[in-house]
Amino acid sequence: MNLAELPLLTVPLDLKAHQMARQLAAVQSTVQKGKRVYLNALAVYAVHSYLKWLQIETDLNSSDSFNPAKTALANVGDLVIPGIGSLECRPVLPGETTILLPEEVIENRIGYVGVQFSDRLDSVQLLGFVPSLDSSNPPQQIAVAELMPIDTLIEQITRLEEALAFLETDDPVAVQVRAQIETQSQSNIVAQLERIYRTCEEYEWRYAAGEMLAGSIASGEFTRESADRADTDLQDLAEALLEKLAGIWRDAA
């Protein structure tokens, strides 16, 4: 996919965005950090504005990127989509061809949006999106050329919404999963299942999803035998769930 041939969406940056970014930058320890925080805030604000055009709700106030203390402690550009997860919005400055991913933003993100800046800061362009990455072996950077069109962000958000809606139904699989999940939020489980669906071969689903689900259940006292049986049960459940979700996502596609 050659992004250079496609027109990109332009998002205007209003004075309010600059005011908020300025306030966050003003309390940082150095100019360099202030600049990082300022540009991160503008990138996040632009994606927030764009999602508002698509009538997708976001929550700037709950995002670490708009919290003075959190921005002082880490290089974050997160945007919270309530009930769904966090999106990482990374600024791309003129001449840059890769997006560096700080270690603090690799986990717990549903995906990454590249935001192109030019010298004039009255607008930015949305370069594209990559969905969440393999958290056990995450890349430290994403090439701008690897970004996919921004439509894939819509696809990603919609898939996660559909899966969460399924988990609320009376389907026996959904009921059983709800009863089993103890230590992780449903949005987290769904995000991980979606990644398995997207990145693994179908024959790997059972094991990958089972392992993921096992990690989300508080471990009790098990003998080896009962632990094996519990693993098998979980794999059955994980496989059933992923097949249900795959059905929903395939029908929609």
Next chain:
Amino acid sequence: MDDLDGRLSALIAEIRQNPANSRKWRTAMNKLLLEIQQLPGLKKSVHQDYPEALNRTFEWVSREIAKFEPRQSSVSKSLVNWINGYLGWRIQDLHSPDKDAPISLNAPLAADIGETTRLELLPDVTLSGLDGMIENAQKESTQRIGLELKLYIEQDPEDKLKNSYPRSYPECNCQFLSKRRVLQDHPDKFQDLAEELNVKYTTLNSHWKRKCEPSLQEIARSLGYKQEPQP
């Protein structure tokens, strides 16, 4: 009806036929906004609040597009007129006397040259001017969490950070890690720190996440930082 008009009509029809939270509606709206941004003839202004006017206009298009009725033979011209109707009002709002900086907006650009260029009328919003603007903002700021945290990490007055480390690795303590992760403009990688301290990556990483990060956030809270910036 040319290609563009055909595309616009199809997108608008798709939007009308689907609920706003559906994949089809969102994808069509995304494409429609992209088409609209390429249309010639959208009203422009160099007023500092023009980005806000434009942003509001796209929100309005998203809400109201179902009400759009093409009145001329050309869908695209008709759409531009329809959008300019709203955008024009938003721009006119910028002229209203209660606004701080009433600037002539619709006059051709050439009329301004000779006195002052329009760029100079805008606030300092360029990438190249950002360092200076932030430096000033930081000087004006009376309370800076970034500085206070830096001071705290360096002094660690109660040895809270220094005394927090994984068993038998006192060098891998939260003060040391905070200096290398938070205070540096370019933080060291966990992997490099682990090699330097001869500690397993997972040990260091989980100590940072489970102990250091919560401690630093607690310290930030104790320094009085809870609130988000107010718009």
